[in-house]
Amino acid sequence: MQVDLNTAIVAVITALATWVLKPIAERYIEAFFKRKPVFAIHPYVLRDNWLVQIQPVNGPARRKKPLHLSFQGTLTMGVGVMSNESDTLGWTLDISSIEVLRDELLKATFVDVQLFFDASQMSEPVRLTYKPVNPVRSAQQSPPISIETVRALIQSVSSHRIVHVSSVELLLNDGFPLATENVRWNSVFDGKELVIAGVEHFEIEGDDAALLVEPQYSWVITFENCRNIAITDLTLGHVSAGYCQGGVLRFVNCNGVKVRNCDLYGSGTYGFEFENCADVDVDNTTVRDCSYGILKISNSQNITFTGCVFADNREFDLCSFFGEVEQIMFRKCSFERNQSGYSMFRMDGITGGGGVYVWGCKFSYNVCRRLNDGGWFLSENNNEYVGNSWESSPQIN
16 A cells, blocks of 8 residues: 555655756757757758858847858857858858768768857758759750741751740640650640740740640640750740739759740730749749739749749739649849739648748738748749738748
8 A cells, every 4th residue: 555655655655846947848849959059051952063052040040140050060160251241141161172061962862960159059950962964965966956837846856956936926725736755745724835845955945935735725835854945035925914824934853944035925824834843943034924823832842033023913912832842942133013902922732841032032012911821931032022912910030
């Protein structure tokens, strides 16, 4: 009986100690980790220039001091060079100057490093990956082919090929039913949809040229299972204004995509859709007047929009993300006069990954319920907000 009583007393004391001490311990642990600096990096997939841009995310990371790096127990001091821009706190890290780290990246799938100001308060591990630049214009590439008709365009689609379209407006659906090894047609509600599949090192470049479609349920062009492709200096859109069910450019299972100096216009549903894609750069491109939103990205990584303009799009979630997304970056882009009854950035469909980064962008006269739905990590840094209407104001970093 005495043993049972002693056991009961010990159990009560243990329970009380747990009840009292656990919250204290949790608060201590939480406070400890809040002291850790948190950084966002771009790009996390390194190219041959070996440069990484680093931005602070939380308070302990916002210190105007040289940044240090730890890799495999070795501390390298002062490797992060502070930005010269007075209105931006950030660092540039040249990985090529750290020989042991560069050599490991050349032979490994990835490496984990830690950043710090004080060796007693290091950041959580930051993962880096290296992929060598594989330019679109390869040594095997044929000389550019100039085309003036849809038929010639379709017949020119193949790997290691540059197609030049100059001073012409092509109605792509006029090319049906012509098909090739790399071109097929999907049926949509009101016509046919052009699909380019299985090409690599392929480029379409324009000069005062437009690629258009009539069917409102058709994407202008869909690319599937392509690698190292580029679209430059083109206007792409739907002929008929109104309410469309197809977007402008869609990419499925594509790697190494570059879109530069293009004008994508509605009334397509979205300007862009990326599904299972990686290593995408969209530069100096406009997406305007689309009827569902700006873009949709699912299960994709390392997609960067730089110097782009997103204007006069509507009416659902404007930038939507689903599945595993990693390192989606908007840099020095402009969001102008877009309207949505929902979010500018829809994040609640994300199931994993590193989040979405919006750095150095300008938001002007947009009307949305909110900037983001809070469903996943959205990193904002040095953005400008002018004349927007939000139900809940974004935090300006």
